[in-house]
Amino acid sequence: MLSKSQARAFFLGGTLFFSVVFLALTVDTIRQTDARTNASNLTESVIKGKEIWENKNCMGCHTIMGEGAYYAPDLTKVVERRGDAWIRVFLDDPQAMFPGERKMTKYNFTDEEKTNIIAFLDWVGKVDMNGWPPKPNITPIINSPKPDASINVKSVEVGTVPAPEKFSQLCTACHAVGGSGGVVGPALDHVGNKFDVAYLNRWLIDPQAVKPGTAMPKLPLSDTERKDIITYLSSLK
Template sequence: MLTKSQARLFFIGGTAFFSLIFVMLTVDTLRQIPERQNTKAMTASVVRGKTIWDDRNCMGCHTILGEGAYYAPELTLVVNRRGPEWIRIFLRDPQAMYPGKRKMIQYDFSEEQITDVIAFLDWIGKIDTNGFPPEPDLKPQVALAKASVAAVSDRPAYFDSVCTACHAVAGQGGTFGPALDGVATRIDPVALDTWLADPQKVKPGTAMPNLELSDELRAELVAWLSTLE
C-alpha cells in the first residue's frame, strides 16, 4: 500500500519532471516563434497597432487568435475577409456601418492610428496558427442542399407525400426503391405509364405496389418524371 512519503515523492518527482519538459518545450517554442510569427514583418506600425489594441482593450469584446471575449467578431483573418478599405471606413464611424445593431465604441481614431491597427491585424492574419480559424466545412453541403431543393421544387405534391417514401431525387427521399434522377433517359413516357398503372403486370414480384392512381394523376406524374433527365 502506498505510504505518505511515497505519495510525497510522486508529487515532488512528477512536478519536477514535467516542469523540466515544459521548460524544454518552451525553449524550443521560443526558437521557432520568430519564423512562425514572421518577426521580419513586424514593422513599427504593427507594434503601434498592438499598443492601441491593448490600450483600448479590444479583447474585451473581440477575439484574436481565438482569445478574448465573445461579444464581437473573431479578427484573426479580418483583413483577409474584409480588406483594409472596409476596415478603415468602419473604424472611422463603427456605428454607421450597422445602424441599430450591436454597437462598437466610437474611438475617434486618427487616420494614422487606423493604419496602425490595420497593419497589426494584417500581421496577425499571417501568423502560422496551425489552421485556425478553419474554413467552414459544412458550407459546401449547405449550398448543395439549397440548390437541389430549388431544382425539384415544381414536382407534384403527390410525389412528395407518397413516392419519396421509397424513391429519392437529388439526394432527397427514401432509399428502398431506386433513385429517380435521370429516369427519363432510361424509360420512355409510355412505358412509365404502363408501369405505374400496374407494376405487378410488367414485372411480377416487384416490391413496387399498385397505387391505383387515377388517369389524371398518373398523367401528371409521368409528365413530371419525363423531365428528369
C-alpha cells in the first residue's frame, strides 16, 4: 500500500511524464504535417476538385482516407489504380463503362471539372496515410481466365508493334498481357490468333452489338486510336 504522500507523488509524476510525452508527440505531428499531407501540391485545381467532391456529395457513396460511405468503391488510390485517361472516360458515362452494373449518376462534367476532380483525387492518393488503404489480400473471383504468368511481356511483343498509349491507359485496367494488367476481362496474350482484324474492329466499335450483355464497355476511341489498338492486338500471337 502506498502512503498518501507516495500516492500523490506517483500521480503527479505520472501526470507530468505523460503530459511531456503527449506534448512531444504533438510537436512531432505538427512538424511532419506539411510533408505527410502533401501540402506542397495543394493547388487551385485540387481545391476546386474538393469543392466539386463536396457539392456533389460524393462522400455519400464513396470513401476517401477511411471517411465516407461504403456503397461505392474507395477512391483514396483511384488515380494510381486506374489512371487519368480511364477516370475521364468513366466520368463521361459511368453506366457505359460497366453496362448493367454501375449506378453512379452521370453528372455531365466539363473537361475542366474532370481535370479538377482528378487533381483532387490524385492529391488525396499521395497523402502519407501509413499504408492506408491496405492492399487487398484476396484474389477476386471472376469468370474470365487468369493471365498466363509464364509469358513475359517482352516475349509477347518481340518483333511486333508496341502497345499504343490508349491501350495502356484504358484496356489494361481490365485485361492483361504477359501476366501484367487487370483480371476483370480475359488475358489478351494470343488474341491475334483468335480473331481477325474485321472482328476486332466491329468489337471495339460496339461490343454490345457483337455480343449483347457483354461487360465490355463501348470505349470513346477515335478511328486512329482504334486502328492502333487493333494493329497491336493482331500482333499478339
